[in-house]
Amino acid sequence: MYSEKVMDHFSNPRNVGEIENADGVGEVGNASCGDIMKISLKIEGDVIKDIKFKTFGCGAAIATSSMVTEMAMDKTLDEALQLTNAAVADALDGLPGNKMHCSNLAADALHEAIKNYREKQG
Amino acid sequence: MKQVYMDYNATTPVRPEVLEEMLPFFREHFGNPSSVHWAGRQVSGAVENAREQVARLINCSPAEIVFTSCGSEGDNMSLKGTVDALRDKGNHIVTTTVEHPAVLSTCQYLEKNGCEVTYLPVDEHGMIDSAQLEKAITEKTILISIMWGNNETGTLFPVEEIGAIAQKYKVRFHTDAVQAIGKIPVDVQKANVDLLVLSGHKVGGPKGVGAVYVRRGTRMTPLIHGGHQERNRRAGTHNVAAIAGLGKACELAGERIEGDYQRVRDLRDRLERGIMERIPEVKLNGHPEKRLPNTLNVSFAYIEGESLLLNFDMKGIAASSGSACTSGSLEPSHVMGAMGVEIALAHSSTRFSLGPDNTEEDVDYVLEVLPPIVERLREMSPLYKKKA
Ligand SMILES: Cc1ncc(COP(=O)(O)O)c(C=O)c1O
Numbered sequence: 001m002y003s004e005k006v007m008d009h010f011s012n013p014r015n016v017g018e019i020e021n022a023d024g025v026g027e028v029g030n031a032s033c034g035d036i037m038k039i040s041l042k043i044e045g046d047v048i049k050d051i052k053f054k055t056f057g058c059g060a061a062i063a064t065s066s067m068v069t070e071m072a073m074d075k076t077l078d079e080a081l082q083l084t085n086a087a088v089a090d091a092l093d094g095l096p097g098n099k100m101h102c103s104n105l106a107a108d109a110l111h112e113a114i115k116n117y118r119e120k121q122g
Numbered sequence: 123m124k125q126v127y128m129d130y131n132a133t134t135p136v137r138p139e140v141l142e143e144m145l146p147f148f149r150e151h152f153g154n155p156s157s158v159h160w161a162g163r164q165v166s167g168a169v170e171n172a173r174e175q176v177a178r179l180i181n182c183s184p185a186e187i188v189f190t191s192c193g194s195e196g197d198n199m200s201l202k203g204t205v206d207a208l209r210d211k212g213n214h215i216v217t218t219t220v221e222h223p224a225v226l227s228t229c230q231y232l233e234k235n236g237c238e239v240t241y242l243p244v245d246e247h248g249m250i251d252s253a254q255l256e257k258a259i260t261e262k263t264i265l266i267s268i269m270w271g272n273n274e275t276g277t278l279f280p281v282e283e284i285g286a287i288a289q290k291y292k293v294r295f296h297t298d299a300v301q302a303i304g305k306i307p308v309d310v311q312k313a314n315v316d317l318l319v320l321s322g323h324k325v326g327g328p329k330g331v332g333a334v335y336v337r338r339g340t341r342m343t344p345l346i347h348g349g350h351q352e353r354n355r356r357a358g359t360h361n362v363a364a365i366a367g368l369g370k371a372c373e374l375a376g377e378r379i380e381g382d383y384q385r386v387r388d389l390r391d392r393l394e395r396g397i398m399e400r401i402p403e404v405k406l407n408g409h410p411e412k413r414l415p416n417t418l419n420v421s422f423a424y425i426e427g428e429s430l431l432l433n434f435d436m437k438g439i440a441a442s443s444g445s446a447c448t449s450g451s452l453e454p455s456h457v458m459g460a461m462g463v464e465i466a467l468a469h470s471s472t473r474f475s476l477g478p479d480n481t482e483e484d485v486d487y488v489l490e491v492l493p494p495i496v497e498r499l500r501e502m503s504p505l506y507k508k509k510a
Contacts, residue, residue, distance in 0.1 A: 010432060016502050027504065031466035034426055034446045034454065038504040054504035056466070058428035058445065062502065102446070 003093035006063040013062055015069035017052040024120070026112025028105045035061045035102060037109040039069070043117055046076045053109070060095050060103035064088050068106035077114050083107045125438040126484045130324075130416060130477035131273050131301060132442055136367065137326035143370040144328065147363035155360050156351060165362045172369025176333050179372040180299075180318060181309045188334045188355045189365050193300040193321030195345065196334040197224035199356065200296045200317040203342035204265050205232055208294070212262035216293075218242045218250055218279075219460035221269055225298055226456070229267070238262070247409040248277035248461050252287060259291045266295045270302035270318075274444060274457040274473060275408030276417025278302070285314030294340070300324055300332075304375035305383055305414050316340050322364065326478075327371030331364035382478040387415035389485050390476050394418050396489040401496050407444075407463060407471050416477060419444075421463065421470040424506040425499040427454075430472055433495045439488055444471035466505060 002010070022040035029035040035057035042050035051072050053065040068088050072080045085107045089095045095104060127135075136144075147168065153161030155169045173184040190196045205213070217229055219241045229239045240258045242250045255266070266288050271278045281297060288295035296317035302308050304325035310318050316337045323329040336342060336355065348357025397404055397420060407419040422430060427443030434441055444455030446469060453459070458468035474488070500506040 007432075010429070011436060013502065031469070031505075034469040036504050054502055056424065056503045056505050057426050059432045061426070062429055 001096050002059055002063070003095075005067075005092045006059060006095065009063035009066040009092065010059045013053075013066035015052045015066065015073070016054070018054055019050055019052050022113075024113040024115075024117025026109045026114070026116055028109045028112055029057070029061075031056075033102055034058065035105060037061065037065050037105055039065075039106075039109040039113040041113045041117060043077070046078075048072050048075055048077070048080055051110075053106075058099070058103050060099040061105070063092055064095070064104055064106035065109070067092050068110050072110055077117075080110060081114060083110060123438045124487060125440075126480070126487055127440045128474040128476055128480065128484070128488070129440045129442050131276075131473065131475035133323045133329065134326050134477055135479065136328055137371060137374060139374060140327055140367045140370045144363040144367040147366055151362070155362060156349070165360075168362060168366045168369075169360050172365045175369035175373040176320075177335075179303070179308070179376045180320075180335055181311050182335050183338070185353070186335055186338055188336055188352045189360065189368075190332045190334055190356060191330055191358075191361070193222075193298070193319055193324070193332045194224040196319035196321070196332050197222070197296075197298055198228050199334060199342070199345040200319060201225065201228045201232060201265070201267060202345055204294055204296070204317070205237055206343035207341040208264040212260075212264045214238045214240070214260055214262040215265045215267060216240045216242065216255060216258045216263060217267040218244060218269070220244050220248055220272055220274075220277075220457045221267065222273055222298055222300070225267055225269070242268075244277075244460050246461055246463075247412075248272055248275045248407070248457065249409055249412065250279060252280055252283045255284065256287050256291075259287070259293060263291070263293050266293055268295075268297060270297050270299040270308065271305070271414045271417075272408070272457065273301045274455060274471075275419045275461075276301075276414035276475075277409040278306070278412045278414065281313040281315070285312075288316075289314050301414060301417075304371070304379065305386075305416055307379060310335050310337070317342075322368040322371060325371045325375050327368040328364045331361055331368045333368065378478070383415045386476050386478060386480065389480050389482065390416055390418055390474075392482070393474060393476070393485045393488060394420075396485065397492065400489060400493050405463075405467055407458060407461065416475050418474045418476075420472055420474075421467040422472060422496050422499075423467060423470060424503040425496060426469050427472055429499055430470075430495065433499065434491075437491045437495075439491065442473045442475075444473070445469040
């Protein structure tokens with residue numbers, strides 16, 4: 001049911017964890033739908049220097065979280081804001097249809113983290 | 123890779139003796155049991171033999187057994203057939219919030235068609251309160267439909283008490299015993315059951331065959347109209363091979379129920395104890411004692427069920443989960459919801475259901491593989507705060 005890429009990211013997720021004293025943190029989802037994603041960022045200048053995730057969720061939720069951290073690493077904030085949930089799913093060679101809306105929130109979590117950073121900057 | 127199957131509540135392998143019993147009916151003895159000629163005569167005995175074997179397991183007479191195509195059909199037939207036949211008496215059904223979808227969805231369908239249904243709540247162990255059942259009965263009540271054992275948690279309902287209440291108020295009692303059959307003794311007389319549903323593939327028989335016990339004198343409209351098979355209760359040419367297999371599976375279940383399930387219970391208990399000892403923050407879902415001997419449903423806090431199952435699968439372990447992702451909807455299991463299990467824990471619920479082919483090595487393998495998987499997924503979970 002899942003692509004090889006999904007299973008790769010699911011079984012060897014990249015950038016798991018939480019950055020201490022993160023510059024920006026974003027969390028989306030809730031327990032009732034069964035998916036919660038939390039992304040933390042280290043930002044230097046305008047560039048994402050480090051990114052980590054923690055996710056409670058199914059295989060798709062974990063794989064998209066891992067994938068978005070790879071895609072956003074070393075990107076400028078404006079570039080990272082261009083990343084969409086659909087692009088993350090594409091990079092994983094697609095997700096099963098029923099997972100497209102419920103577990104495909106990783107780009108949203110990234111955007112929330114950037115928003116949080118910018119708010120803190122004032 | 124080692125493969126460990128602990129999903130016997132989903133389905134079971136066909137027992138070798140059952141397969142042997144079935145094989146002749148595909149080529150050599152292919153006849154239609156309703157035919158008068160030699161080819162028909164060769165197989166009609168097999169159907170009647172199977173009927174006796176099923177009847178013996180649940181302590182009824184063979185004439186009270188109706189063969190069906192599966193457990194779901196049995197439940198549909200019992201509910202819809204009762205409602206249609208007892209229209210003049212009333213339109214009210216009492217059931218529970220934790221029935222299998224074969225009953226629940228049928229009840230919802232019947233509600234759209236003029237029935238009233240009371241869904242009895244369950245407590246944190248998934249248990250109903252018989253006093254509430256008694257209170258729910260009105261003069262319009264025509265049917266009590268309450269399962270024998272729950273497929274997700276294994277919780278066993280007090281069927282004998284329910285049967286006594288049904289008798290007291292002269293209400294028909296239907297029970298879905300799909301999960302109980304072959305795992306614990308089931309006696310339709312003791313429990314005063316009018317309709318009992320079972321399914322072949324949960325007892326070492328083939329998929330796509332089942333039976334309903336219909337107590338003698340029970341008025342019921344058929345679900346499948348057509349020929350005169352099954353004393354006009356269920357039309358359709360008999361699936362002879364599958365019926366013969368179901369019969370054999372029931373015979374074996376009767377012979378082995380005690381030995382097999384004492385062993386299975388010991389294995390299940392070993393697994394349960396092992397998990398509780400090795401892993402912190404695990405919650406048992408289901409009744410601590412009144413439970414099918416093979417079933418263990420637990421929530422590993424902070425972890426979503428599907429991701430756990432995928433990790434199990436990578437290690438060759440087959441189990442199941444009540445998470446939304448595995449229930450095929452956006453909501454976690456209705457059974458967990460009915461028990462008041464906190465939503466995140468409902469998404470974490472994991473069912474191990476063991477069977478006669480499991481061994482101590484299987485259990486120990488699971489106990490070895492499980493803790494690091496749980497630890498790794500917890501490390502990944504934003505809900506998890508490691509205890510210092
Ligand atoms: C309690 C219960 N009832 C009914 C069924 C349906 O049986 P079948 O798969 O034969 O339709 C099942 C199996 O999924 C079950 O566990």
